[in-house]
Amino acid sequence: MKKTPIIIACAFILGLAVVLMIFIKVNMPKQxxxxxxxxxxxxxxxxxxxxxxxxxxxxxxxxxxxxxxxxxxxxxxxxxxxxxxxxxxxxxxxxxxxxxxxxxxxxxxxxxxxxxxxxxxxxxxxxxxxxxxxxxxxxxxxxxxxPQEPRRFEMMIKLDPDIKDVLIPYNPNDLSPIAGVKMISDVAEKLGITIKPLKINGTSELETKLYGYTDNFDAIFTPTDAMIVSQTALISKFAISKNVPFSCPQTEGVKLGALFAYGFSxxxxxxxxxxxxxxxxxxxxxxxxxxxxADFTLAINLNTADKIGIKVPQYLLKNSFIVRD
Incomplete structure (x- = not known):
C-alpha cells in the first residue's frame, strides 16, 4: 500500500518526460x-x-x-x-x-x-x-x-576580325566540351575560321601542351569544360604571353585575365x-x-586588352561587366 504513492509519482514523472520529448520533437526545426x-x-x-x-x-x-x-x-x-x-x-x-x-x-x-x-x-x-x-x-x-559557344565565338571574331586560326583546349573525356567543340566547329566553318582542338586529358599536362604547341593560332577559345575552366588563370597567362585574345565561358574567368566572356557567373x-x-x-x-x-553577361578585361593591343569597340563596353585597375 505504501508503494502506491511512489508508483504514481514515477508514472507522473515518466509521463511528463514523454510529453516533454514529444513537445521538443514537434518544435524542433526539420533537419x-x-x-x-x-x-x-x-x-x-x-x-x-x-x-x-x-x-x-x-x-x-x-x-x-x-x-x-x-x-x-x-x-x-x-x-x-x-x-x-x-x-x-x-x-x-x-x-x-x-x-x-x-x-x-x-x-x-x-x-x-x-x-x-x-x-x-x-x-x-x-x-x-x-x-x-x-x-x-x-x-x-x-x-x-x-549553348553559348556559337554566339561567344562570333563576338570574338567581331572583337578581332584578323583572327583566322583558333586554338581550343578541351577535355576529350567529358561529354559537355565534346558537344561544345562540335558547335564551335559548325559556326567557325560558316565564318571561314580554322579551329585547332587540343585534347587535354588532365590538368597536369595542360601547361606542357600549351607551351609546347608549335602550330599557328591567333586566339584561344575554351568551351564549357569543368576541367579546363579550373585552369583559366594559367591559360590567361599563356595567351597574354603569346599576345592573343582568350575567351572563356564564365565571367569569373575575366577577373583571372581572360580577355572576355559571354556567359554565366x-x-x-x-x-x-x-x-x-x-x-x-x-x-x-x-x-x-x-x-x-542562367543569366548571361558580357565581361571584358580592359587590362588584358591593353596588354595584347586590342581596342574594344564602344558598343561592346556599354552593357558589359568591366574589369580594370
Missing part, C-alpha cells in the same frame, strides 16, 4: 541533409553560391541543414567512389556540379530516385541527363547556361540552384520543374 558532388575546382564558386542561396531561403548549416561535401574529385574513378559514399549517407537531395558528377549520380540514383539538382551543366539534353528542358521527368532538374548559378533546391525540399517533384537558364 535537411544535402550531399554535394563536385568534379571541378571552379565548382567551389557554385557551392558558395548554393550556400548563400539556401541561407536566404532559411536553410542554415548547423541549424536545420547538414551539407555533406568532401571536396573536389577531379579523377573520374574517385568521383564515382565519392558518389557511392554520398549515396550511403541517404541525403534528402544531391547537388551535382558539372556534367560528369550529374551523369554518375543519375546512374546511382536510378532505383532510389533521390532528388538531384545540377548546376552548372551546359548541355543536359545532348549528353543524356534529361529528355526535355520543360519537363525533365525522373528525379533530376537544375540550372544550365545553354558560376556563383550565381549556385544561388539560382538554391531556389530549385528549396522548391524540392518544400515538396515539389523535381521532374516537374523546368530546367532553368
Amino acid at each position: 535537411y541533409k544535402i550531399a554535394v558532388l563536385n568534379y571541378s575546382p571552379a565548382g567551389e564558386q557554385a557551392l558558395a553560391g548554393l550556400t548563400q542561396g539556401l541561407a536566404r531561403n532559411g536553410y542554415v548549416q548547423g541549424k536545420n541543414l547538414e551539407l555533406i561535401y568532401n571536396g573536389v574529385k577531379t579523377d573520374k574513378k574517385l568521383l564515382k567512389i565519392e558518389a557511392e559514399k554520398l549515396i550511403k549517407e541517404k541525403p534528402d537531395l544531391i547537388y551535382t556540379i558539372s556534367t560528369p558528377s550529374t551523369l554518375i549520380m543519375k546512374e546511382l540514383t536510378a532505383i532510389s530516385q533521390t532528388p538531384i539538382v545540377f548546376g552548372p551543366v551546359s548541355t543536359p539534353e545532348e549528353v543524356g541527363i534529361i529528355d526535355n528542358m520543360k519537363e525533365p521527368g525522373g528525379n533530376i532538374t537544375g540550372v544550365t547556361f545553354g 558560376v556563383e550565381n548559378v549556385g544561388i539560382q540552384a538554391a531556389r530549385v533546391v528549396h522548391m524540392i525540399l518544400s515538396g515539389t517533384n523535381p521532374g516537374s520543374i523546368p530546367i532553368e537558364l
Whole structure:
C-alpha cells in the first residue's frame, strides 16, 4: 500500500518526460541533409553560391541543414567512389556540379530516385541527363547556361576580325566540351575560321601542351569544360604571353585575365540552384520543374586588352561587366 504513492509519482514523472520529448520533437526545426558532388575546382564558386542561396531561403548549416561535401574529385574513378559514399549517407537531395558528377549520380540514383539538382551543366539534353528542358521527368532538374559557344565565338571574331586560326583546349573525356567543340566547329566553318582542338586529358599536362604547341593560332577559345575552366588563370597567362585574345565561358574567368566572356557567373548559378533546391525540399517533384537558364553577361578585361593591343569597340563596353585597375 505504501508503494502506491511512489508508483504514481514515477508514472507522473515518466509521463511528463514523454510529453516533454514529444513537445521538443514537434518544435524542433526539420533537419535537411544535402550531399554535394563536385568534379571541378571552379565548382567551389557554385557551392558558395548554393550556400548563400539556401541561407536566404532559411536553410542554415548547423541549424536545420547538414551539407555533406568532401571536396573536389577531379579523377573520374574517385568521383564515382565519392558518389557511392554520398549515396550511403541517404541525403534528402544531391547537388551535382558539372556534367560528369550529374551523369554518375543519375546512374546511382536510378532505383532510389533521390532528388538531384545540377548546376552548372551546359548541355543536359545532348549528353543524356534529361529528355526535355520543360519537363525533365525522373528525379533530376537544375540550372544550365545553354549553348553559348556559337554566339561567344562570333563576338570574338567581331572583337578581332584578323583572327583566322583558333586554338581550343578541351577535355576529350567529358561529354559537355565534346558537344561544345562540335558547335564551335559548325559556326567557325560558316565564318571561314580554322579551329585547332587540343585534347587535354588532365590538368597536369595542360601547361606542357600549351607551351609546347608549335602550330599557328591567333586566339584561344575554351568551351564549357569543368576541367579546363579550373585552369583559366594559367591559360590567361599563356595567351597574354603569346599576345592573343582568350575567351572563356564564365565571367569569373575575366577577373583571372581572360580577355572576355559571354556567359554565366558560376556563383550565381549556385544561388539560382538554391531556389530549385528549396522548391524540392518544400515538396515539389523535381521532374516537374523546368530546367532553368542562367543569366548571361558580357565581361571584358580592359587590362588584358591593353596588354595584347586590342581596342574594344564602344558598343561592346556599354552593357558589359568591366574589369580594370
